[in-house]
Amino acid sequence: MTRASSPLKTILVTLLQEPLKVQSFAQVHCLLLTSGVTQDFSVLVMLAEFLASSQSPSSAYFTLKQTLIFPNPFLFNSLITVFTQTSSPQSAFVVYKYLVCDGFSEDKSTYPLVLKSCAKFSGIKEARQIHAAATKLGFLSDIYVQNALIHVYGLCNCYQDAGIMFDQMLVRDVISWSCLISVCVKGGLFGDALSLFSQMDVDPNITTLVSVLVACGRIGELSMGRSIHGLLLKNAAILGLIVGNALLDMYVKCESMDEARKVFEDLPVKDVVTWTSVISGLVQCKQSREALDVFHAMQASGMEPDKVVLPSVLSACASLGALDCGRWIHQYIEWKDIEQDVHIGTALVDLYAKCGCLEMALNVFHGMIYKNVLSWNALLGGLAMHEHGKVALSYFDWMVRTGLKPNDVTFIATLGACSHSGLVEEGRHLFASMLELYDVTPKIAHYGCMVDLLGRSGLVEEAYELVKTMPMRPDVLIWGAMLSACKTSGNVQLSQQIIGHLELEFSDSGVFVLLSNIYAANERWGDIPMLRSLMRKKGIKKEPGSSVIELDGRAHEFLVGEIKYPDQKEEILMILYILEKQMQIDGQ
């Protein structure tokens, strides 16, 4: 091959590395064509990469075609590869179409490459065309093509086609198995993924094990996750970052935080994914204070938070009422120009709503470009909590008008809003519409909302009728709501019936607090020691009440006894006070 003079090549290579305007590229292209550099393969590869990253697929294809003396599949494959990596992977398929129309210059490597682009833009129609062409031209027997087809069919939710491809293969390698397992995981078919793993007749590789770990985490298969951990340790002394992160997240999802912490501490290198897994895990396990501590440690280590970790941190702030910390994060998002996607927006709405800043919650909510059901739920929950029943109902109507389908949480929030604002008729109507209009089957929590709504409005008998006709067994929350209703209306007789159920079935300290509340409201002081001895007999201990306050941006938890009157727990404290007093009287 004739090599171009080295200085000219250097100049051209430099020019190709610059982001050029089309006009000046034309000049560079002239130089390329006239200098003989086009016979230098490495320059041609650079040209192909340059074209795909800066021009339309048609212009890139035809420019490359003009430049080549002999058509070369490798260079067209480079075009396809680079287009696949851009934000418009469809362009890769356009290049493939031109290749097919010209009737030359594709090879067997073209098929996996262009199928990968289809997987990226979910082009099932395009993938089927490629499948047909590969069959016709005899490329289907290539294991790379087969594996790529399994992948693309799986990602386009055509699991049956992926399975058929897999079954038709005469020889399957570890990639074939990994492809099918990973598409099962992506499609939420975690059980299928694990069953495929158990059927594997070749040794799994690291990638396979990562997919299997994800499946274990999602269905809480802790023991299998642990055995994969053992398998990994046998093969590598130190876990790589992706494998370590997958392992860590498996323990997190299985809520085995001690093991998760151990993996976390042993990881020699941590990235933002590592920190995110631990923080979101702690939030899910209701350890929000620890989550904020880890977040502060993450910042101290110099790791920059991103748009994925921040919703979890905001959620921790929301559940602790750590408004200052949440506000700081909101400012940080604006300062660092972090994309305010639907996750971040929803987490901010939730934070402000839970902390009682409804105006801010509404501001953020209305500023969101895209809202999903969870965004509306966060707002509705906030409105419910702060007794804006009518406003919540109008937002509910608005949500439905936008075409979004409410889910079960939407109804819990909206029924709760009715309950807190005493909107009985509206609540009844909403409850009836759940299944009828929105295809959402009422769960026990929805019955709980209705019992609460009716009970708070003094309709104890109607609430009890509803409990009796429920399609499921009433749980402790339902009876708790009934007892509260009895307390409000002073219906001791009905409460006795309910207590009968409770004494037999439940051992929850909250119910006993409610019971004592009823006795106290009816001045039945004599029954309280009976209650207390029943608690002792059933081995029930009252969990200490707790509250959290924020000081200098840090959340601090206080147990009962450490501070005198944590306002949120005032009612429980009062009851405990009554119980203690009664004990003192008994003792005298």
Add this chain to the structure above:
DNA sequence: TGTCATTGGT
């Protein structure tokens, strides 16, 4: 020169 892998909110 081609096929498979990690983190998110009510």
